[in-house]
Amino acid sequence: MAEHPNAALVRKGYEAFTRGDMDSLRGMMASDCTHHVPGSHLLSGDYKGQNSIIDLYQRLFQETDGTFNVQLSHVCVDGRGHAVSVHRYTAERNGKRLEQNGCLVFRIVGDKFTDIDECQEDMDKESEFWS
Secondary structure: OOOOHHHHHHHHHHHHHHHOOHHHHHHHEEEEEEEEEOOOOOOOEEEEOHHHHHHHHHHHHHHOOOOOEEEEEEEEEOOOOEEEEEEEEEEEEOOEEEEEEEEEEEEEEOOEEEEEEEEEOOHHHHHHHHO
């Protein structure tokens, strides 16, 4: 059985992110897409629009001297425009190492991401890493 188109879109997004292919990622987002980063650290907040989101993604690499790495585990869909990805991510920054699970909740209209909610396994650990 073929993979659901929303799951395939999410996988394609992770592949582009891993390659650092921000142009491909931009093409997968609606122009007014928003990425929500929870917590209380330097990257927390709502990133509205393609440019703002791409800046966030580039900053993940810059702040970690290119050590930010994400490994997609699986994608679940509901067939109504939502997809949830589960991943493990690692990074090093200022002598600290972060390794934990996370997920992204995508809202998809047509073939574009319109909203991305980020969830983390341990928000305190995340905030301490980025402080």
